[in-house]
Amino acid sequence: MILKRLKLATSASHTALEEQLPLMNDDLSLSSYSQFVSRFFSLYEPLESQLMVSPYWRSLAFDYTARQKTPRLTLDLLALGSSSAQLAAIPRCTNLPDLTTPEDLLGCLYVIEGATLGGRIITRQLQTQLGLTPESGGAFFDGYGAQTGSNWKAFCTMLSNHADLHADEHRHAAIVAGANRTFETLTHWLFPTFQCTNINDSQP
8 A cells, every 4th residue: 555655664764854843842942933933934935836836746646835834834933923024035946856757746745745644742832832823823833733644644545546457566656756855845845965765666
């Protein structure tokens, strides 16, 4: 099953990334949080620009438009005091994962959609530690709000259906490779000196 395979193959990278995140720290400052959100913005904005021009959405029967994270990150940074000019001046990540095949796209989506699941815990921490709500700087980590769980299930159904329809080892391995590349991109951009490790399941 592709979901179990993805979870196993990315578990080390997932755990390593979570351990590096400072968002649950009791000493998290508003300034540090704002800088961290800016770092996310500078990755997601070019990544989602690349995602949205993919020619594979129709064949996947999946609409990512309302799921885009960049609008939420933009709202957060503006709420935290950044100006539109400052947002435009933020250096963007240019070392993005390859999205030339449907499998690349699915692997990438597995990571960025899965990242919404832990956001509700972070949202509560931001409220307690910094007094932030989804309306005042915490929209990104709030994900899809009450629909986060159902949106994740809908994505998993689409991914499983695609994998079942194309029950080919090379295609499945390519989805896993796409997920691992996305984890590596995310980790290296957020923590440039950190070495990302994953289970090597990129080859059949």
